Amino acid sequence: MSILNDIRTAFDRRDNALNQLLLINVLVFVALILIRVVTFIAGSGDLYEDVVRIFSLPSEPDALIRRPWTVLTYAFLHQGFLHIIFNLLNLYWFGSLVREYLGDRKLVSLYILGALVGAIFFLLSYNLIPVFRMGPPAEVLGASGAVTAIIVGAATLLPDYTFNLFLFGPVRIKYIAAVVVLISLAGIDGGNAGGEIAHIGGAILGFVFIKQLQRGTDLGRPVQAVGDFMGSVFSGRPRLRVTHRGRTEEPAAARRSTVVKPEQDEIDLILDKISRSGYESLSKDEKQKLFRASQK
Template sequence: MSFIDDIRAAFSRRDNALSQLLLINVLAFVALLLVRVGLFLTTGGSITITPILEWIAVPSDPLRLLTRPWTLLTYSFAHLEFLHILFNLLNLYWFGSLVREYLGDRKLVSLYILGALAGAALYLLAFNLIPVFQGRPAILYGASASVTAIIVGAATLLPDYTFNIILLGPVRIKYIAAVVVLVSIAGIDGNNPGGEIAHLGGALLGFLFVKQLQRGRDLGRPVQAVGDWVGALLSGRPRLRVTHRGGSAAAPAASAARKGNLPKPEQEDIDAILDKISRSGYESLSKEEKQKLFKASQK
């Protein structure tokens, strides 16, 4: 199977969101890298990649943004520096795996996209309303806001889950998320204030996303609806709506499920799951047990 076939196969699966997000970031990085090197070899550096980057990065000028609205999404897949994309992809893989396992692919994609939008929104507000940033044209690019949303979302969902970190040992992810937020705050007066502010927008979105989900409200529904529409458009298959005439014993349950009022697990089941965590750790739980634990947290 060729490289192109491998990429096509990765995007043909509906349960492969994390790999798809990672792959899109890598492909975009490689494309920008080739363009940058090509410009250097052909022009000797007299033409840089900046004009091209400005068409996919979020400008701080709202009037220019109106002519490039797609940048609110494309910026979250653009990287130029190797270390920038490396750390983003590592964190996306580690924390995204938790979100995907516990909440599913659609929630992971929603969190990534909403994190990007929230990061861009806070960046635009800051650079147009805070005096110290006004008159300083800037562009925003990179997946950091989306990744920060996923980090904080995972920490809000599973605060006591632990990662084994070299030289530090086991560390609960709520502390990792706290450090990420504090570092972003500390960096606002540094060389990349726009990026750090965008991180904070993503962090706030990640926290609110999970908290609202625990209350039965899915902030990602608009994202999922747009994704379904685009998927149906690309596949050329219209979405079908099935209407049932008459009543059904399953109808109330289906209606409750759509509203987020899923049946709560029994207390005995929760006690057994908590005992299993104390004996073997959270990683030993099955997917069904994790879902039961999450439903119980919605009480």
């Protein structure tokens, strides 16, 4: 089928991380719909709830020990069309910015780390804060924590970049991110406290990730290392290092990742262009030079 070929092609491409994240979330959502319909027709609706529970993040330590994978799998689960549409739209809009300026690998790192830190905040809150400990056990699912990390990360990276919002017109994304965080804070005492706490964790990670990256520290290296290892296992191609006359030479991809910071004259010209025509008038190369200069 052409649909299956399109899916296979999307995952075969190495420069397609944003579409792959979107596609994984959609495929999981479709799979859950099919399971729910089949179990309903078969009269075994409890099976659907069991499947969701297996991959949702529980607040109870005993349940977490039995299902340790849920610290990540919860970030790919959605229930309800509005739930997934809202998350995927934000992932696409803000993820496109992160991907354009930082690349696919850092986008994936931001998503994964946002999900993990969101899970940590949720677990610590429900096991250490009395008001949550006294309540019933909770479970959390959804990509909101990971997506919030990407929203805040994009706003930290490009605070004055503007989106044209319906009814509001052009709005700088730093204000959009601030509203997202405030909504999450306001919702902690509501019916989705666990999810809102995960959002806050993701927001903090997104801010710290970009600030550390601008200082020259890539917090996503462990995620990238695991991804490289898994890729070599499934592809069957080992990572090669070439040694010549006692000198170890890094692969070409590693050499290309070295940040070459632009000269001040170039930055002055770019800033002049922004003052004349606005930030959106910059080319992709000019935007990347401006970001590299911010790492000084």
